[in-house]
Amino acid sequence: MNEISAIQLPLEPQSVAAVSEKFAEPAWMLAARQEAWQLYQRMPWPHAKEEAWRRTNLRRFPLDSMHLMVASEPLDEFPPCWQQLLAAENCVSGTLIHFNGLPLRATLRPGDRANGVTFGDLHQALHTHGELIRRTWMQGRTTRPDFNRFTALNAALWHGGTFLHVPRGVRVERPLQSLVTYGLNGGAALHHTLIVAEEGSHVALIQDRASLESGPAMAVEVVEIYAAAGATVRYVSLQHWGAQRYTVSVQNAELAEGANLQWVGGSLGGKMSKEFWHSALNGPQARSLMQSFTFATGDQHIDQSTYQHHRAADTHSDLLFRNVLRDRARTVFYGMIRAEREAMGMEGYQANNNLLLDDAHAHAIPGLEINCNDVMCSHSATTSRLDPQQLFYLQARGLPRPAAERLIVQGFLRPVVDQIPLAHTRRRLEDELLRRFDTDASGGAA
Amino acid sequence: MTLSLEIRDLHVNVAGKEILKGVNLQVKPGEIHALMGPNGSGKSTLSYALMGHPDYEITHGDILLDGESLLPLSTDERARRGLFLAMQYPVAVPGVTLYSFLHAATSAARGYEARSPQQQGRLNAHLIPMREFRQEVNEKLALLEMNPTFLRRYLNDGFSGGEKKRAEILQMALLQPRYAVLDETDSGLDIDALRIVSGGVNTLHRELSMGLLIITHYRRILDYIQPQVVHVFYEGRIVRSGDASLVDMLEEQGYAWVKDWES
Numbered sequence: 001m002n003e004i005s006a007i008q009l010p011l012e013p014q015s016v017a018a019v020s021e022k023f024a025e026p027a028w029m030l031a032a033r034q035e036a037w038q039l040y041q042r043m044p045w046p047h048a049k050e051e052a053w054r055r056t057n058l059r060r061f062p063l064d065s066m067h068l069m070v071a072s073e074p075l076d077e078f079p080p081c082w083q084q085l086l087a088a089e090n091c092v093s094g095t096l097i098h099f100n101g102l103p104l105r106a107t108l109r110p111g112d113r114a115n116g117v118t119f120g121d122l123h124q125a126l127h128t129h130g131e132l133i134r135r136t137w138m139q140g141r142t143t144r145p146d147f148n149r150f151t152a153l154n155a156a157l158w159h160g161g162t163f164l165h166v167p168r169g170v171r172v173e174r175p176l177q178s179l180v181t182y183g184l185n186g187g188a189a190l191h192h193t194l195i196v197a198e199e200g201s202h203v204a205l206i207q208d209r210a211s212l213e214s215g216p217a218m219a220v221e222v223v224e225i226y227a228a229a230g231a232t233v234r235y236v237s238l239q240h241w242g243a244q245r246y247t248v249s250v251q252n253a254e255l256a257e258g259a260n261l262q263w264v265g266g267s268l269g270g271k272m273s274k275e276f277w278h279s280a281l282n283g284p285q286a287r288s289l290m291q292s293f294t295f296a297t298g299d300q301h302i303d304q305s306t307y308q309h310h311r312a313a314d315t316h317s318d319l320l321f322r323n324v325l326r327d328r329a330r331t332v333f334y335g336m337i338r339a340e341r342e343a344m345g346m347e348g349y350q351a352n353n354n355l356l357l358d359d360a361h362a363h364a365i366p367g368l369e370i371n372c373n374d375v376m377c378s379h380s381a382t383t384s385r386l387d388p389q390q391l392f393y394l395q396a397r398g399l400p401r402p403a404a405e406r407l408i409v410q411g412f413l414r415p416v417v418d419q420i421p422l423a424h425t426r427r428r429l430e431d432e433l434l435r436r437f438d439t440d441a442s443g444g445a446a
Numbered sequence: 447m448t449l450s451l452e453i454r455d456l457h458v459n460v461a462g463k464e465i466l467k468g469v470n471l472q473v474k475p476g477e478i479h480a481l482m483g484p485n486g487s488g489k490s491t492l493s494y495a496l497m498g499h500p501d502y503e504i505t506h507g508d509i510l511l512d513g514e515s516l517l518p519l520s521t522d523e524r525a526r527r528g529l530f531l532a533m534q535y536p537v538a539v540p541g542v543t544l545y546s547f548l549h550a551a552t553s554a555a556r557g558y559e560a561r562s563p564q565q566q567g568r569l570n571a572h573l574i575p576m577r578e579f580r581q582e583v584n585e586k587l588a589l590l591e592m593n594p595t596f597l598r599r600y601l602n603d604g605f606s607g608g609e610k611k612r613a614e615i616l617q618m619a620l621l622q623p624r625y626a627v628l629d630e631t632d633s634g635l636d637i638d639a640l641r642i643v644s645g646g647v648n649t650l651h652r653e654l655s656m657g658l659l660i661i662t663h664y665r666r667i668l669d670y671i672q673p674q675v676v677h678v679f680y681e682g683r684i685v686r687s688g689d690a691s692l693v694d695m696l697e698e699q700g701y702a703w704v705k706d707w708e709s
Contacts, residue, residue: 388500393537396497397551397617398525407550411541411600 009068009157009188013037016156019070023123026130032137036145036155043149055332055363056274056303061246062216068157069187074099076183076212085179085208085240087424093174094119100186101160108176115170117203122161122192129165136196136226140252141309142278143224150248154222158192166201166231175204175234175422182211182219189219189245197231197259204234204421210269211242219270223251227259229283234262236420240432241269243298250276257283257312264419265292268432272301279308281315281346290319293416295409295436296329296360303332308350310343319350322416324409325360326436333362337377338369346372350379355412357386357405406437449512450474451529451625451657456507458488458495465491467682468507473625473657480660480668480693483679484701489661490534492679493629497531498524511625526555530623532614534630534661538602544613545597549579552620586619590646607634615643619650625657632667644670663701665693680704 005022007015016037020030045063046053069075078099086095094108096119103121112119118129126133138144138155145155162178180191189211197203211217219241227233233253241247247270253261267273279288294302308317323331337348354362364381386408394404410433417433420426451473458466465488473479483489495502496509498521509516516524539547553573573579587594590612602610611631618626628647632640648671651658660671668676668690676692677684685704686692696703 387537389537390539392497392499392521393533394539394547394551395521396525396531396533397547398522398555398621399551400522400554401520403550403554404522407542407547408539411539414541 005070006187007068007070009066010040010153013041015068019068019157019159022070023126025123025126028134029126033156036152037157039145040149040152040156043146043152045149052276052305052334053274056272056301060272062218065216066188066218068159068190069100069185070159071100071102074102074104074183075185076100078104078181079183079212082179082181082210084428085210086177087422091174091422091424092177093117093172094176096120096162096176096178098160098162098178098180098191100182101191109173112172116167117170117172118163118165119176120163122163122194125163125165129163132165132196133163133194136194136224138222138224140224140254140278141280142250142276142307143222143252147250150220151222151250154190154192154220154250158190158222160190161192161194162207164195164203164205166197166203168198168228169200170198171202172204175206177422178205178207180207180209182213182217184212184214186211186213188217189221191219191221193221193223195223195225195233195235197227197233199228200230201228202232204236206236206420206422206425207238209239209241211245213242213244215244216271217242217245219245219247219249221247221249223249225251225253225261227253227255227261229256230258231256232260232262234264234421236264236266236425238266238425238429239269239273241273243269243271245270247273249273252276252278252280253288254280255282255286255288258285259283259287261288262419263288263290264416265290266417266429267292267294267302268436270300270302273303275302275304277304277306279317280311281309281317282311284312285314285316286312287316288318290317290321291416291419292321293323293413294331295324295326295413295433296331297326297436298329299327300329302330304334306333306335306350308337308348310337310339310346310348312342314345315343316346317348320416321352322413323352323354323362324357324412325354325362326357327360328358329360331362332365333381334365334367335379336367336369337379339372339375339377341372343372344374347376349377352381353412354383355386355409356383357409402437406434409433450510451659452510453492453496454508454510456492456495456509457505458491459503459505460491460501464505465682466495469683471659471677471684473659475624475657476655477675478651478658478660478671478673479675479677480662480673481677481679481684482662482693482696484663487679488682489679490629493531493533493627493661496529496627497521522554525621526557528624530618530621530626532611532618532626532628532631534633536602536605536610536614538600538604540600540603542601543598544601545583547601548583548597548617548620549573551617552579555621582620586616589619589649590616591642592616608636608639611635612639612643615646619646622650622654623656624654625659627659627661629661630663631660632662632664640666641670647671665697668693678704
């Protein structure tokens with residue numbers, strides 16, 4: 001197929017077959033897509049009375065104008081400014097760029113390749129790792145197609161995907177980087193990321209998202225992480241979506257015995273975002289650390305639901321979500337620690353801290369559901385304004401008030417930013433955070 | 447115009463209550479003054495009021511720096527005019543390394559701006575070039591016998607009392623003020639640290655010809671940093687000024703004795 005075809009969504013059920021055919025997918029994937037499409041047709045959009053959707057008004061999302069673009073050509077020029085999101089090749093083990101759903105570049109160091117590591121486009125991986133993908137496909141508690149209508153949609157029409165597989169015992173030398181981007185003609189972003197780390201393997205992936213759009217646009221993405229026994233996965237999920245993008249991001253990690261997940265999120269762009277973070281500690285002594293920073297400006301709205309699900313003994317989870325809010329921005333943090341009966345000896349911690357610079361508004365709803373004895377749990381949520389004593393101290397050393405504010409905000413977010421395992425990424429995030437002070441109050445991202 | 451830090455009949459309210467009741471004081475470049483007084487006499491109120499802390503309301507009087515009134519100026523403008531306050535209780539700013547803070551503050555104090563066209567528009571254009579600054583910091587660390595690993599720690603966060611005070615003087619060394627107020631810099635310092643910090647202050651005083659106002663209620667620091675003028679502070683005003691022999695009198699007789707001067 002060489003012609004450029006734009007598939008309209010959701011009006012055409014035949015889009016499902018068209019996407020599948022375009023990538024010559026195995027029959028099981030087509031069947032999975034069709035089944036998901038049935039679900040999508042049957043399910044309603046989430047109701048405003050559901051806990052996860054109480055504080056994010058879906059009616060503002062441009063659901064009716066969604067359309068999917070599937071083409072053989074990128075449809076737009078790749079904006080050179082996005083190149084700077086990437087670290088130099090010699091700092092990473094591999095780079096994968098997607099633009100309008102198509103892979104533009106895929107590299108992997110020969111040593112990692114020789115160890116059997118696969119890092120590339122998910123459509124292509126269906127041909128090389130079909131059985132592996134089939135075994136894990138959308139098995140996570142929140143990444144099942146029937147989790148909500150958005151996961152059903154992604155399951156039916158996902159287009160563009162990141163696939164990472166690390167064989168047993170293999171340590172990927174340096175972090176991998178993935179860049180998922182959409183230009184003016186990119187349409188809805190239905191990216192799907194699948195990370196499978198086999199027993200005892202080690203890997204770090206930094207994934208960035210960016211877009212340009214001329215009007216309201218949607219992103220409905222799914223990230224699946226499967227860490228087998230003793231595997232260590234570091235996953236960094238950063239979004240710098242364009243100012244008119246409405247997003248639903250469902251990310252799920254399933255951790256086997258002794259697996260260790262270090263998960264960092266950074267949300268800077270977009271108009272309205274609803275994020276689900278779910279960490280399932282399925283095997284004894286699994287550990288997860290979830291950390292996130294946001295800097296919401298203008299009338300941005302960022303809503304995060306997190307779930308630390310302890311399903312085995314001696315599991316350990318920790319969470320730190322920090323939000324900075326300016327102008328009239330709003331953030332929502334809804335965090336749950338749940339311990340099942342089997343989770344004796346578990347430890348679960350959770351902290352959400354919000355720093356308000358203007359008339360912004362931060363909601364924090366932490367929760368615990370404990371069904372076993374012998375646990376250690378704590379949760380806390382704070383919302384504060386800039387500390388006048390800190391401001392005075394910094395100003396007394398000659399820093400004008402705006403510079404003093406910047407330092408305090410950088411310091412507030414640093415514990416999370418510092419978790420990112422790549423100096424280039426940390427530095428550009430520091431720069432991007434500083435630029436958030438320069439955006440005018442009416443707009444979102446610069 | 448007189449070159450001096452001059453405080454004229456200063457009255458200051460805190461939370462509606464008058465704490466300073468008419469303070470007069472003039473410190474000229476190169477002079478060292480000591481301000482001694484018991485706890486609660488208003489010494490720290492004076493230092494915060496000089497620096498323009500928003501909780502300290504000046505109801506009467508004036509503060510002049512080389513003839514210019516500081517009252518209309520914000521705290522940071524006062525600092526950039528060359529006034530420095532080494533605080534009794536330095537504030538912790540978690541997440542901000544001492545190095546990045548020193549870099550930002552020193553650059554601001556020197557009015558640093560992008561010097562070449564390539565630098566303009568760059569985010570770090572308002573900062574002193576890294577290499578140049580690093581060298582200067584290392585010199586000042588050596589002066590105060592401080593370990594360079596200190597720079598990577600968060601500003602005053604988890605610092606011991608003595609570390610905080612050293613970090614204050616390190617800042618003074620980089621900001622190179624024309625007038626400095628040292629508010630109980632001696633408290634929290636052991637004898638060795640006091641000697642090192644005092645040595646640093648003396649060196650800076652000599653090099654920069656700073657006017658210094660040392661606020662303390664012990665004589666210890668004044669054995670190392672010798673004042674020309676000593677002021678006794680009591681209930682919101684200076685009740686007596688004299689030469690260094692006043693320190694000995696206070697040491698012998700305590701502050702109870704100043705009450706007698708009042709009557």
